[in-house]
Amino acid sequence: MTTLADPVPGGRPGDVERATALSGELAGRGVHGIVLAYVDTAGIGRVKTVPTAKLPSAAAWGVGMSPVFDSFLAHDSIVTTDVLGSPDGDLRLYPDLDHLVVLSGQPGWAWAPVDRITQEGEPHPGCSRTFLRRITADAEQRHGLTFRAAVEIEWAVGRGDAPGGEFEPAVSGPAYGAVRQVELSDCAADLLAALAAQGVDVDQFHPEYAAGQFEVSVGALDPVAAADRSVLVRQTVRAVAGRHGLKVSFAPAVLARGVGNGGHVHLSAWRDGTNLHSGGDGRYGMTAEAESFTAGLLARMPALTAVTAPSPASYLRLRPSQWAGVFGAWGRETREAALRVVTGTRGQRGQAANLEVKPVDLAANPYLALGCLIAAGLDGTASSASLPEEITGDPARFGEAEAAARGVRRLPVSLAEAVAAFRGDDVLRTALGPVLADAVIAVRRGEIAAVEGLDDEQVAVAYRWVY
Template sequence: MTTLADPVPGGRPGDLGRVAALTADLATRKVHGVVLAYVDTAGVGRVKTVPTARLEAAVSWGVGMSPVFDTFLADDSIVTTDVLGSPDGDLRLYPDLDRLVPLAGQPGWAWAPVDRITQDGERHPGCSRTFLRRMVADAAERHGLAFRAAVEIEWSVGLGTAPGDAFVPAAAGPAYGAARQVELSDFTADLLAAFAAQGVDVDQLHPEYAAGQFEVSVGALDPVAAADRSVLARQTIRAVAGRHGLRVSFAPAVLAEGVGNGGHLHLSCWRGGVNLHSGGTGRYGMTAEAESFAAGILAHLPALTAVTAPSPASYLRLKPSQWAGVFTAWGLETREAALRVVTGTAGRRDQEANLEVKPVDLAANPYLALGCVIAAGLDGLTASLPLPGEITGDPARYGAEEAAALGVRRLPRSLPSAVEEFRADQVLRAALGPVLADAVTAVRLGEAAAVEGLDDARVAAAYRWKY
């Protein structure tokens, strides 16, 4: 379980008592440096690093960082809000020792996620990890709820020898094909070994649909740890691929056409160790609270898209009839619905039943995405929102009248349209707080302006290696 305590100047309670032993252990493992990892508003992983010998200082007093990073775009240009984006000010990065792990894919390095506080020791209102920790803590306090979550990871494997920024698939085998698994057998075996050494529980690792595409599904954790694991897993995949002469992309659309890379969220609500998505009297074993939680997510999906599909390239992926979930609809194991109810296998449903949110890709900051999905679900639960009728098959087949009767509408088709929905959603904006909500808006509009006038192929190329 990840700590929900905020860092404080001088160190979190208990951290100083164990950091010396951790530092000594890392030195024994010949770990020379620690990666301090965070994700910016644009969804780009950013880092600072410290020598292992400086870990105690980082735990005690943090590592400096400018608040300007909260308004970086994927191309490293900077937008501004009323309070962010200037060269003024400083923050402190505090590593979470509960999540520190030596990196098997990067010998000589360890990794830890960070929370950010101000120089005065207050929560930084733009810290997405702190936002998710707050959402989890508030749900426990106000509703007695805990969550289990996981983020699916799809990525495209290209040849490291491809010219320039071109994408040349590193495997030619068919979708889900045995041939593709054999072609990249050494890479994926080393990847599984690295995951195991780092304590990342892997449920599945397999070739996916698009050219050179793979997917890994990992075990569920509390939401903060699940977001951490998503960031760590991508760092590991990239590192192991590089050691095999490969280049990987987690971008929503590596090419303008075809199926893109998703980052579907899996989430379940628990109270007192009991899964609310199983054993209830509602549809498919859901309790009334689980149904209302799902209804809240559905109701806020158009606005959520600005958080879960935050790149112009996301809208190259969000197309009907490609299992991307582009309609406000839910269904039992329906892969075209934006919200998929997963019951799990008979005999394990009390452990496995969950919701899958599909219009999510890996340009999304996982802390923002999970936090906002939880905020949406809790809004539905608080209001006892009724879950509408389910759909079966592909919602793209519905005519306008039938879709309206079922409450099925197309999600935003562009990033500016998603921002309009987000601006109108007071629940999500209130959950994020004004500083972080304004950063989301400014960064999304900045990304849209950065590619204005580009055709789809150039949009895909612009983001191909950013994620």
């Protein structure tokens, strides 16, 4: 389980003693350094590292890092808000010892996610991991709800020796084809071994649709742990591929045309150990609460895309008839709808039933994405929101009048349109708080300005190796 208590100067009770013991154990296992990892507003993984011997100090007093990184863009230029973007100030990064793992894919290193507090010992209002912890803790305390979540990871494997930032697929063969699995066999086996050694529960690994594309699906955890796992899996994929002379991209669109990389989120709400998405009297076994939770997500999906699809490159992926979920609609196992209701196979539905949120990619900060999805769903349950009729097939076939009659709407077609929807959404901005909400808007506007005048191919190239 995720540590829910905020860090405090001097360390949480028992943390320093535990870190001291861990430091000796890790050193005995040949670990020389520890990666302290978090994700910024633009969705970029940022790190500091400490020697293994300094883990007790990090647990007690944290490690310094500027708050300016909350207003970094994907290409490292800086935007400002009323409180972020200044060269002033410092934050302390505190490792979550419950989620520290030895990196099998990077011998000599361990990894831990961090929470960030101010020098005065207060939670940093721009810390996305703290935000998600707060959302989940509040849901349990106020509503008696817990959640299970998982993030799918898709990536493109390129040749490490391709010239000038170009993408040349490292494998050939058709979509989902055996040829790809064979050609990547050694690297893939090392990846599965590394993930298993790191305690990552892998459900599936397979070639995907686009050129050189693969996907790994992992087991569901509490939302904070699921977001941590998403970051850890990507770190591991990149490290293992690099040791095989390969280069990977998690960018939403590696190329300007064709299917991009998704980061679909699977999410289910639970009460007292019972899955609300199964065994109820509603459609496909959903309880009334699960239907309202789904309706809450659906209502806020346009604004949510500013968080779940936060890059200009995201909108190269979000195109109709590519299973990206670009229509505000839901359906059972309908992969063209924004929300896919997954019932699971008979005999497993009590555990397996969940919602898949499709318009999500791996440019998204997973802590922000999961926190905002939960906030939107909770707003639906609080208001007993009604879930509209489901759709089947591809909504792109509907004419304008039929789509309107069915309540099916196209989600934002650009980051600018998504930001406009987000700015008008009081529920999401209130959930995030003013510092994080302003950071989301400022960073997205900065990304929009950064690609002004670029065509689709130039946008894809600009973000190809950033994520």
